[in-house]
Amino acid sequence: MKKIFNIVTLFFITVILMSCAKKQNPILDLNKLSALMDSNPDSVYNTLICFSDKLSNRDYPLYCFMLVQSMDKTYRTIDTDTLINIAIDYYKDNPDSAFLSQVYYYAGRVYEEMQNYPQSINYYLKSIDYIAATTDWYDAFLSCYYLGNIYSRQELFEEALSIQKKAYHFAKLNGDSAVVGQTLYSLSFAYQDLGKNDSxxxxxxxxxxxxxxxxxxxxxxxxxxxxxxxxSYDVALKYIHHSIALQNDSEELCYNDVLLGRIYLGKFESDSAIIHFKRSMLTDNLYTNITSCLGLGEAYELKKEYNKAVTYYKEAMAYKDSLEKRERRTEVIRLNKIYQYEQIKEENYALKLSESRRKQMLYSLVSLLFLSIVLFVWIYYRMKLRREAKIKRQMIALNEEKSKCQQLEFEHLKSEKKLLEIREQEAQLRDAFFLRLNSLCFPFLNDSVSDSHRIKISKQNWEDITSNVNSVFNNFTVRLRDMYPLLSEEDVHFCCLLKMRLPLDVLMQIYCIQKQSIYKKKERIKKEKMGIDDNRILDDIICSL
Known part of the structure; x- marks a missing residue:
């Protein structure tokens, strides 16, 4: 019996010792992983993301920094600043840290990925300031290079040129010809944005x-x-063929065909232009398709095949509509991501606040055992601090929302400006098409004749003129009669001639009256028939409809 008791006792002691034994955690060698970062970032990322054990207060900020670094090097999406902020909070208190400049650089990369450009610019500048005191020329080049790209996207072209020059300086100090070449390429765009093509x-x-x-x-x-x-079309052709010889990207080859089409269009070789524009439409890129359709419209217009020209112009407008829909959809997705990101931050904050409250409750209970008065004073002071902190957080959140709204408004205005430019181009093309259509349909209006010769316009001619004007300008005569019902048929015909932008001499020959009578006729129609009494001339009023 005693032997059985001893065995049972030994068994329980063994179980207790095994349960209390400390589990051996796998060792995460961060220094070794850092050495592999440039050569094999995917393996580093997989190792870091699979590690789930607790790290020391010293190693955890480094772990967060290296995880962000590996995500950037493997082109993974970074949609939160939590990890990089942990590294920043730790290393900013160690000014002599060798990691601080790199931490600021990757903070710039994170905020650039999140499209928070003010924060991104701020951290890139900090990175450059810290790197300036070292000889890490490659990191200095990267900070300047990406900062220059952000300046260009924000249309700060002078600042972009200045910072790209610094990037070129650091690239030369680094000594890598590939880096120097990439910097010169970016620097060329900075000069182009300022109109300095020679540079x-x-x-x-x-x-x-x-x-x-x-x-x-x-x-x-x-x-x-x-x-x-x-x-300089011949020189341009030489270089574009050099590019094609080196090109192995089908998307870039489509861009080459677009440029070739524009060049041949400039040389009035419409058949060659059509071949290349059609070849460029094999891509799914909507911007390329819009440019190609517009180019095909111009080419067929040059060949006087107006039906095909109109078809391609309409197709270009259809692609523009698709592009606008896609951009709106992208914007909605981006705003949804911002909302999800803010929601996650609020949830994390709520969890931290909940944990903090639990700790405070424990401290309060312990303090209650010693001194109730001290507890009362402490609670009062703590609640006051919370109110102030809450007000401060609300003010910060309000300022952040205001900044985001301003940024969204700026992007919206920029999109509207681009759309307005496209519409102005469309209007110019439509006017040019109308003038050419009139010159083909009514060549007698362009003939150079003596002052005594009268131009006779038949009833059929008037019907054709009215039909052309209505077709191109969206039922112009119908809208004109609706707006100004006092206008007679002859007045409407006269307005159609003004819409055709016929010179004064031609109008005199059509109506067989003097120049002064033409002016009086315009004033009579404007004031008596249209009821307009301002400083504008009738020609401007008609053209603006």
Missing amino acids: ALYCLNHIDADSDSCLMASVYNNIANIYYNDS
Whole structure:
């Protein structure tokens, strides 16, 4: 019996010792992972993301920083600033830390990914300031390079040029020809944004021709585009063919075809332009399709095949509508992500606040055992601090929302401006089409004749003129009669001639009256028939309808 009791006792002691034994956690060698970051970032990311054990207060900020770094290097989406803020809060209290400049750089990358450009610019500038005291030229180049890109997107072109020059300086100090070539390429765009094409060409021509083929293809594309804008079409053709020879991206080849189409259009070689514009439409890129359809419309218009021209112009407008719908959908998705991100932050804050309250309750109970008066004073002081902190948080949140609303309003105005420009281009194309249509349908209105010759317009001619005006300008005569019912048929015909922008001499020959009589006729129609009494002339009123 005693032997059985001893065995049972030994068994329980063994179980207790095993349950109390400390579990051996796998060791996470952060220094080793940091050495592998540049060569194998995917493995580093998988190792970090699979690690679930608790780290020390010293290692956890480094873990957060390296996780953000590996996500950036593996092109993963970063939609929260929680991890990088942990690293910032830790390393900013250690000014001599070698990681601080890199932490600020990746904070800039995180906020750039989240489209919070003011915060991104702030951290890139901090990174540059800290790197300036070291010799880490590559990190300095990266900070300047991405900061320059943000300045360009914000249309701060002078600032973009200045910071890209710094990026070029650091790239030269780094000594990597590929980095220097990429910097010169970005610097050329900064010069182009300021209209300094000669400086842009200088940068592009000084890129090492033995650089990466994709980079050189883009370089030749850019050079060709500059010469195309300067109407140097033969030189542009030479460089665009250099680009095609190096190109292995089908999307970029479509862009090459667009540029070739524009060049041939500039040389009035409409057949060649049509071939390349049609080839460029094999892509799914809506911007390329819009440009290609507009180019095809111009080419067929040059060939006087107006039906095809109108078809492609309509197709371009359809693509524009699709693009606008996609941009609206993207904006909704982006706003939804912002909302989800804010919701997650609020939930995290609520959890932290809940944990804090539990701890405070425990401290309160312990304090109650010693001194109730001290507890009362402490609770009162704590509640006061909470109210002040809550007011402060609300003010910060209100300022952040105000800043976001201003940013959204700016982006909305920018989109509206772009849409207005597209509509103005459409109006110009429509006017040009109308003038050409009139010159083809009524060539006798453009003939150079003596002052004594009268131009006779038959009833059929008047019907054709009215039909053309209504077709191009959305039932112009119908709207004119609705707005000004006092106008007679002859007055409407006269307004149609003004809409055709016929010169005064032609109007005199049509109506067989003097110049002064034409002016009086315009004033009579404007004041008596239309009831308009201001400083505008009738021509401007008709053209504005």
